[in-house]
Amino acid sequence: MTAQCIFVLHLTQFFLTLHNALKLPFHFHLFTGHLFSSVVQTPPEVIVRSGQTFTLSCSHNISSYNTILWYYQHEHSQGMHIIGYSFHGTHNVENLDDKKYKLEGDAKNSVNLTISELTLKESAVYFCAASTHSAYFGNGTKLTVLDPDVTITEPTLKILNTTRCKEKVTLVCVAENFYPDHVSIKWTLGDKEITEDVATDPYATKDENTKMFNISSRLKVSKKEFTPKNTFRCTVTFNNSTHVSEKTVYITGTGGISLDIS
Numbered sequence: 001m002t003a004q005c006i007f008v009l010h011l012t013q014f015f016l017t018l019h020n021a022l023k024l025p026f027h028f029h030l031f032t033g034h035l036f037s038s039v040v041q042t043p044p045e046v047i048v049r050s051g052q053t054f055t056l057s058c059s060h061n062i063s064s065y066n067t068i069l070w071y072y073q074h075e076h077s078q079g080m081h082i083i084g085y086s087f088h089g090t091h092n093v094e095n096l097d098d099k100k101y102k103l104e105g106d107a108k109n110s111v112n113l114t115i116s117e118l119t120l121k122e123s124a125v126y127f128c129a130a131s132t133h134s135a136y137f138g139n140g141t142k143l144t145v146l147d148p149d150v151t152i153t154e155p156t157l158k159i160l161n162t163t164r165c166k167e168k169v170t171l172v173c174v175a176e177n178f179y180p181d182h183v184s185i186k187w188t189l190g191d192k193e194i195t196e197d198v199a200t201d202p203y204a205t206k207d208e209n210t211k212m213f214n215i216s217s218r219l220k221v222s223k224k225e226f227t228p229k230n231t232f233r234c235t236v237t238f239n240n241s242t243h244v245s246e247k248t249v250y251i252t253g254t255g256g257i258s259l260d261i262s
Helices: 034-038
Strands: 006-012 029-031 039-042 045-049 054-060 067-073 081-087 090-093 101-105 110-115 125-131 134-137 140-145 156-159 163-165 168-178 183-189 192-194 198-200 213-222 231-239 244-252 257-261
Touching: 039 125, 054 067, 054 125, 067 110, 081 101, 081 110, 090 101, 110 125, 156 231, 156 244, 168 183, 168 231, 168 244, 183 213, 213 231
Parallel strands: 029 134
Antiparallel strands: 006 045, 006 140, 039 054, 054 110, 067 081, 067 125, 081 090, 101 110, 125 134, 125 140, 156 168, 163 168, 168 213, 183 192, 183 231, 198 213, 231 244, 244 257
8 A cells, every 4th residue: 555545435315404503604404305416426436546636516496496505524523614615606615725615507407516736635525406495415535545554454343142032033243344435245044135124334334453443233133034934135235435345144944144245
């Protein structure tokens, strides 16, 4: 790994109402209703290095909305900060270096945000919103700075011993000792993804000594389903900043556990 920092941006959905935490130039409330899908942020994933430039795009098809705003939010912070907004053909950068941050577009239905000469302090989640008196947010982009002193490491995967309570069996899948924390977990039975009775940690936890991350997911199945004919699979998808890999561990009703890595 080079000493030069690498930035990894991963698209995540933004479903939080943060009106009280926002410093907005207009008075409005946030909504995540049916118009949410009308505001689109791209690209979904991009990799850049420090000193380079990246561009995020925001567009919407809400005919009555004529303002687009851009915000950033630092990790572990609930507050959001405005970068700038575009209104009726005019682009405005708020209290920031307008040579570093640039807004371009028609200022009504689409506005690009370009940040040049990236440094560590630009690590954040970036959001755009279409607005009049109400605002509809697009997708958020998580920007992660890779620590040059930590080696990129794929997760190891295991299923813990099952626990039984009344008519349910709980399966626990653990992904551990990985870096960075760009992972997702899913459970499948056959070729069908299981979405009910699944509880996955909202975020990976970091070991401050090793700098590695861990995450777990729990699946509850009925004892009637937990039979030798059914094989439950836990698949972890890992983004290491250059490619995406998958690891799968599976368990049958007999309690046998196997590991399949692809």
